[in-house]
Amino acid sequence: MDPQQELFSAVLMALKEKYKDTGVGVYDTDLPPEDTPYPFVYLADCSESDQATKNEIIGETNLTLKVWHDNIRQRGTVSGILADIKKICRSIEHTAHYAWNMQRPTQGILPDNTTKQPLLMGILEVGYKFS
Numbered sequence: 001m002d003p004q005q006e007l008f009s010a011v012l013m014a015l016k017e018k019y020k021d022t023g024v025g026v027y028d029t030d031l032p033p034e035d036t037p038y039p040f041v042y043l044a045d046c047s048e049s050d051q052a053t054k055n056e057i058i059g060e061t062n063l064t065l066k067v068w069h070d071n072i073r074q075r076g077t078v079s080g081i082l083a084d085i086k087k088i089c090r091s092i093e094h095t096a097h098y099a100w101n102m103q104r105p106t107q108g109i110l111p112d113n114t115t116k117q118p119l120l121m122g123i124l125e126v127g128y129k130f131s
Helices: 003-019 075-091
Strands: 025-028 040-052 057-069 100-102 106-112 119-130
Touching: 003 025, 003 040, 003 057, 003 075, 003 119, 057 075, 075 106, 075 119
Parallel strands: 025 040
Antiparallel strands: 040 057, 057 119, 100 119, 106 119
């Protein structure tokens, strides 16, 4: 399996397990429909840069995850979800074919005015080195 897909799937499954009974939705590929309840997590972009060595493939994979909330006064909730996601990402050290080492994550929380209702959006960018 492609390294970035293997990591993407591992993160997606771990997030779905974490939030399965909490009311926080987890989505990938397409954004959820307009009537989806907030808050929710969206696995957005995933990229990879790799190099084949004599014995293995090594490289870097980057994931972008987003958290949306429809209550702009719930910054603490968004921050807490981002913290949970980072904890989950840090816990992934091995998948079926690769060893993973999470690098320094970057996060931000900002207003999102792309809908009629103001939203709060958290963005988490997580990089991994793999072998």
